Amino acid sequence: MxxxxxxxxxxxxxxxxxxxxxxxxxxxxxxxxxxxxxxxxxxxxxxxxxxxxxxxxxxxxxxxxxxxxxxxxxxxxxxSPIDHGAMSLIIEHGVHTDQINVQQIYDVRRTIETRIVALAALRRTDEEAEEILALAGAMRAAMADPAQLMENDLAFHAALARASRNPVFALIVGAFQGITTQTWPIGWRSRTTAEARELMIATHERIAEAVAAGDPEQASGAMSMHFDDSVLALISAGLS
Amino acid sequence: MxxxxxxxxxxxxxxxxxxxxxxxxxxxxxxxxxxxxxxxxxxxxxxxxxxxxxxxxxxxxxxxxxxxxxxxxxxxxxxSPIDHGAMSLIIEHGVHTDQINVQQIYDVRRTIETRIVALAALRRTDEEAEEILALAGAMRAAMADPAQLMENDLAFHAALARASRNPVFALIVGAFQGITTQTWPIGWRSRTTAEARELMIATHERIAEAVAAGDPEQASGAMSMHFDDSVLALISAGLS
DNA sequence: AACAAGAACCTGTCATACAGGATGATCGGA
DNA sequence: TCCGATCATCCTGTATGACAGGTTCTTGTT
Known part of the structure; x- marks a missing residue:
């Protein structure tokens, strides 16, 4: 041509x-x-x-x-108001056709979410701080119920994205929600010990507290640790 | 309800x-x-x-x-192979309906692209390094032709995203391409002095060189500077 | 002025029709 | 036997008409 x-x-x-x-x-x-x-x-x-x-x-x-x-x-x-529904399906399609792997998604999420919590720590309203703390608490309360725990986890990350006061961040986080619901249980099941599970909950609490305290470095650091842990969990479960 | x-x-x-x-x-x-x-x-x-x-x-x-x-x-x-076309339209819709502003997009791009260049510096093949350097060179050569310059600029950022070896990064960068073609000329026109325009080109060259040299810190820093400059240009043009 | 009934409007789905592009099978020739 | 051209067949893009059911506006009544 x-x-x-x-x-x-x-x-x-x-x-x-x-x-x-x-x-x-x-x-x-x-x-x-x-x-x-x-x-x-x-x-x-x-x-x-x-x-x-x-x-x-x-x-x-x-x-x-x-x-x-x-x-x-x-x-x-x-x-329509902006909505991540379509993006979620696009990402899912990419994963199911082996064009994207879960590890790559976690790398992107880490990049974005460490930034999100830093912004959230600086910009969150008091109501948002309360909501985020409450969701972390709800996660601990739901430790015995994986489905409920996952829902709280997703809501936790979504609330942080909203608190960053940038709808584009919220949109991207939402875009990963669809595929996350499909891989989250794998990560959870791979945390076989009580300590591993406790660590995951505790990390979320640390993130929430840092955001509530308005400490961006602490929040970023905790989020980064959360992703180290999550990626490790997925790898140990054999997810490419 | x-x-x-x-x-x-x-x-x-x-x-x-x-x-x-x-x-x-x-x-x-x-x-x-x-x-x-x-x-x-x-x-x-x-x-x-x-x-x-x-x-x-x-x-x-x-x-x-x-x-x-x-x-x-x-x-x-x-x-289909994954493609950013749909995401581009979604983002454009968000901007045109005042649900997203250009500044917010640049904040997200900064977050993502500073990470992208760091990864690119570590992972780029020699061919990709050459391509990236060539595109920076093409930008300088096209300084008198804004349309051509913009095209090279977009291609430059896309090439970096590919070199990061993470298709999700490439997807997100692509998603912003549509709206960027609509706002880029505003930023360029607001750079009224020869120095301002020279600076923009030179920054791209620095990014390319750092990636080619395999220096992630240098690359990230230069990219960050690029976004400082770009955001400033847009603000001075009155773009919310 | 509030309200209720009904007309007019609108979308969701189906069936049918036909032009033109794509594909594969078939058949003749080398 | 292998290659290539031909043609029947399949498939999509678009148009038209029809009708069920949901929504909205108007109108007339109280």
Missing amino acids: IGIGLEVAVEMVGDLVGTTIGAITRLIREQDLMPGDRLPSEAVLAKELQVSRTVVREAFRSLAAMRIIELATGKRATI | IGIGLEVAVEMVGDLVGTTIGAITRLIREQDLMPGDRLPSEAVLAKELQVSRTVVREAFRSLAAMRIIELATGKRATI
Whole structure:
């Protein structure tokens, strides 16, 4: 193929659905639509863009898959608040097709979450500090119930991300949630001794306390230790 | 609403398309399909899942939007290699709806990319080192041509991400590419003096040299400086 | 002014149709 | 036997029409 520098983005000629997706996102941009705002009905868009309702529907489905809009029976499509659902599925797909391994995800999480706790220590509100401490406490209380423990663990990391006051951090942490629910039990089961399990809980408590105390170095250090421990647990379980 | 802890994931009852998406992803998982492998035809899936072809098509479109599968006229749907296209659109949507601001994206990029260059310095192959140096050189050569300069800049950061040998890092860097193409010119125009522009190029060269020399601290430091400079440029341009 | 009933609108799903691209089987020739 | 061209077949992209059920707005009543 002769190298032509031109790149056609989402809208390839001949792909009506792609073109329509482009038209709709342009509409959102130009009309400055905000989350909750309603889009025109499928019929109106179809007439306006000179395509069949089929095409508009497939474009809507595409945007809904990326959580850019929300669909519901009878109602008109609305603009979505940002949500990590789609990213979660993308990551899961990468892992299930062996394009990403769990270790690599943990490396990225470590990078991001050590930064998150440092920011959280500096920026958290008192309510957030309380919530984070409470979740660490809930983890200890749920030590005998892995499912509950995992849920609290995920909520703990999500709360930290929110306290960092940067929605992009929260989005990325959320993106790893899907695959984490699938690998977390492996890590937990590989911690066979009471000491190993106690250590994991205690580390979370240390993180929570450092964030509550407003100490970014301590928080980062504890989070880093948490990841050392977790990666080790996964490796010892034989996870590539 | 009474707090029910149960969360229904993608597949809500009554939503045939959602159910079908679930069935297809399960199929991918259970049959261990790899990128390039072909899925059953729409007609076959429709019959097997007892739904109309319409529903299968909308499910396919959803998966294609997330770049989990690839569609093409006449051909059967195939499994996709991981790709940041969908994430790019999600981020752009977040920015355009004021749910994310550019500063927050740069904070995340700084966190990630300072780590990326450290890893790249340790792991890059000689070919990658050459490529990275070449791209820095190309940036200097294109100083008079902003469009070309930007393209080289993006390619530079992408090459570093690849050299980190962690596809998740590459994925995240790619996710910011879409919005970056929209904000980059603002930052460049705000560098009004020849010195400011020279500094930006020189910083990229320092990063490239540190990575080529295998010096992670130097590389991280230079990257951090690059982001200090970039954030300042954007702020001085009035970008929230 | 509050409210309730009904009309009008909208989405979810299905069936059918057809143009044009892709693929594989078949058959003739070397 | 092997290669290559041809063509039937399969497959996707798009359009149209239909209908069930959910939502919203209007209108008329109290």
